[in-house]
Amino acid sequence: MRLELDRRAAHSQLMTVLSPVIAIGLTLIAGAILFLLAGISPIEGLYTYFISPVTSAYSAQEVLVKASPLILIALGLSLCFQANVWNIGAEGQYTLGAVFGGWLALTLADMDTPLVLVAVLLAGIVGGMLWAAIPALLKTVFRANEILTSLMLTYVALLLIDYLVRGPLRDPAGYNFPESALFSSAATLPGLSSGGRLHLGVLFAFVLAIVMAFALPTTLKGFEIRTVGQAPKAARFAGFGDKGMVLFVFLASGALAGLAGIAEVSGTLNQLLPTISPGYGFTAIIVAFLGRLNPIGIVFAGIVMSISFIGGEAAQIRLGLPLDVAKVFQGILLFFILACDTLIYYRLRLYRPRAASAGDART
Numbered sequence: 001m002r003l004e005l006d007r008r009a010a011h012s013q014l015m016t017v018l019s020p021v022i023a024i025g026l027t028l029i030a031g032a033i034l035f036l037l038a039g040i041s042p043i044e045g046l047y048t049y050f051i052s053p054v055t056s057a058y059s060a061q062e063v064l065v066k067a068s069p070l071i072l073i074a075l076g077l078s079l080c081f082q083a084n085v086w087n088i089g090a091e092g093q094y095t096l097g098a099v100f101g102g103w104l105a106l107t108l109a110d111m112d113t114p115l116v117l118v119a120v121l122l123a124g125i126v127g128g129m130l131w132a133a134i135p136a137l138l139k140t141v142f143r144a145n146e147i148l149t150s151l152m153l154t155y156v157a158l159l160l161i162d163y164l165v166r167g168p169l170r171d172p173a174g175y176n177f178p179e180s181a182l183f184s185s186a187a188t189l190p191g192l193s194s195g196g197r198l199h200l201g202v203l204f205a206f207v208l209a210i211v212m213a214f215a216l217p218t219t220l221k222g223f224e225i226r227t228v229g230q231a232p233k234a235a236r237f238a239g240f241g242d243k244g245m246v247l248f249v250f251l252a253s254g255a256l257a258g259l260a261g262i263a264e265v266s267g268t269l270n271q272l273l274p275t276i277s278p279g280y281g282f283t284a285i286i287v288a289f290l291g292r293l294n295p296i297g298i299v300f301a302g303i304v305m306s307i308s309f310i311g312g313e314a315a316q317i318r319l320g321l322p323l324d325v326a327k328v329f330q331g332i333l334l335f336f337i338l339a340c341d342t343l344i345y346y347r348l349r350l351y352r353p354r355a356a357s358a359g360d361a362r363t
Helices: 013-037 042-050 057-082 090-107 114-142 146-166 201-218 220-230 232-237 242-269 280-290 295-318 325-345 358-362
Strands: 002-007 346-351
Touching: 013 042, 013 280, 013 295, 013 325, 042 295, 057 090, 057 201, 057 220, 057 242, 057 280, 057 295, 090 114, 090 146, 090 242, 090 280, 114 146, 114 242, 201 220, 201 242, 201 295, 220 232, 220 242, 232 242, 242 280, 280 295, 280 325, 295 325, 325 346
Parallel strands: none
Antiparallel strands: 002 346
């Protein structure tokens, strides 16, 4: 006897919508069990992780600040995933966006004009697009697997920014610390609050989510993306090119990841550091699927994942837990999302091999 996955003739639309909610609920139950095993009150643990981040104005602002790069990157990844293109290297594209924009901000440090900020943001977008173009071209020209190439380029990007802030871009007055000089005020995104780190870049994520929510269902390009992903043969028959779509979604995803990277260093950090991300590019994959690849769903999923980041920091201080416990919650959530989605399209069936008959045995 063995368990098999048997594809359902039709799947439930209601369960498709409820799947993320069920996954979050199961994650909370699993988290409560983990806290209990660690000798911590499950109620206190869950409150610290998921409620305390929104109980004050400052922490609520921090939730939005951390949610914005997750939303921006996940919006771009959702285009790739809808087209059945697997961009796993958003972390690298985010990093190159920060590098390109940060380099220009440092180069134009003596200029005091609003055009500096515009140029810095555009440089960040171009940096993300150029890094995303590499796995796109490798796939379309050499048929290389985009999962491997985009993922491996992430580590190249992380090593590159580490080299730059320890070498060519290191602040001469920084006491030998691996960091760049602070950006000028002209290259810094303006703040939106005097009592927190909320800045103009946070609005980019929410505005673009609204734009994509209206554009994808109503434009030809949105229809083309869905068709290529769901029915490749029909897409080719309609004249939609596979190679052109791979290049388009990779460049769009890289542009949004690059924008997230330069917005983070220009609006929040104000300088380049070896570690400018707690793993936004990888966490955004969870955000995209938790949001059902829908722009509005991604906004809510990004806020949920941001709460887990802020809650992890609070748990480290109040409960003495390692900061990486937040990543454990994110991993559990991804597991339950995938499990729920699998059971929507497949049912578990107990398979019993048919016993051989006497005639079969004589044969």
